[in-house]
Amino acid sequence: MTTPEQIKFAHxxxxxxxxxxxxxxxxxxxxxxxxxxxVAQSVTGAILGLFLFCHMAFTSSIQVSKDLFWxxxxxxxxxxxxxxxxxWLHFVFVGFITLCVIIHALCALxxxxxxxxxYRDIRAxxxxxxxxxxxxxxxxxxxxxxxxxxxxxxxxxxxxSPHDIDPNLSSVHTYHMGMIWTLIxxxxxxxxxxxxxxxxxVKWDVIKGRAHGLRKAxxxxxxxxxxxxxxxxxxxxSNGKELVENGQAATRYVPTQNWFAK
Numbered sequence: 001m002t003t004p005e006q007i008k009f010a011h012x013x014x015x016x017x018x019x020x021x022x023x024x025x026x027x028x029x030x031x032x033x034x035x036x037x038x039v040a041q042s043v044t045g046a047i048l049g050l051f052l053f054c055h056m057a058f059t060s061s062i063q064v065s066k067d068l069f070w071x072x073x074x075x076x077x078x079x080x081x082x083x084x085x086x087x088w089l090h091f092v093f094v095g096f097i098t099l100c101v102i103i104h105a106l107c108a109l110x111x112x113x114x115x116x117x118x119y120r121d122i123r124a125x126x127x128x129x130x131x132x133x134x135x136x137x138x139x140x141x142x143x144x145x146x147x148x149x150x151x152x153x154x155x156x157x158x159x160x161s162p163h164d165i166d167p168n169l170s171s172v173h174t175y176h177m178g179m180i181w182t183l184i185x186x187x188x189x190x191x192x193x194x195x196x197x198x199x200x201x202v203k204w205d206v207i208k209g210r211a212h213g214l215r216k217a218x219x220x221x222x223x224x225x226x227x228x229x230x231x232x233x234x235x236x237x238s239n240g241k242e243l244v245e246n247g248q249a250a251t252r253y254v255p256t257q258n259w260f261a262k
Contacts, residue, residue, distance in 0.1 A: 041107035042200050044100045049197035051097060052190065056225055060232045062239075066167040067257045073165055079260050090162035098155045108144065132215065133202070136195050143192035150185040153177075167253040168243055174233065175240025182237070186229045194222040 058076075062069040076093065077085035113119040122141075126134045157173060158165060164173070174182055198218040201207045207214050243249055 037107045044104035045196045049193045052193045067255045069167045070255045071259045087163045094158045143188040146188040171236045171239035172249045174236035182233045190225045
């Protein structure tokens, strides 16, 4: 039995119905929450991605000297303003970054596959289409899973003991965490963050169609950040190992050059 022509072509969808979906024509009001969540994910992702550059510059200062790192800690702790380090400022800043991580993760969960079958289908699709941005999305998915298990142990130490942000104590912390854990966390963070910044730029048309050039820049920056971070991690690990072996694991660093000494 065939459907009569007058029934098949009784209604021709208008342009808005084709774009939004014919079934939405009778809806009282479309929810705006998916849009709000999408914006929140992009904003927090951009904040965290840009923070990685500041974090890398801050932590890598120890490769110049412990004094430089110690003095930068004093700057972030408000010493130039209050005359002495304010530990609560470290807590507020780390707390803000942690809050951004939580919001970003919760917003991104809606895009995660909910079963192994879905993940398998995504992987098969990426392998079949050979689309660069789809491959980058899969890398983001994998690194997101890794970060779920590694980022909170990293920030919880600073939240519970913000006064332990110190050249010596931070080095001992890195030594106890181990180089393997540190490198896994480093690679996952930099890849996820740099790919995320690229995807935000593409999504909101910041780059105005220059995606290919931005992808190349993203790859170069990611490799540079991983290389710099690896050298920095080794410096912390080596310092921590030396302190632990000499029985000075709890010894705070005393600077030879204090920028704020009166």
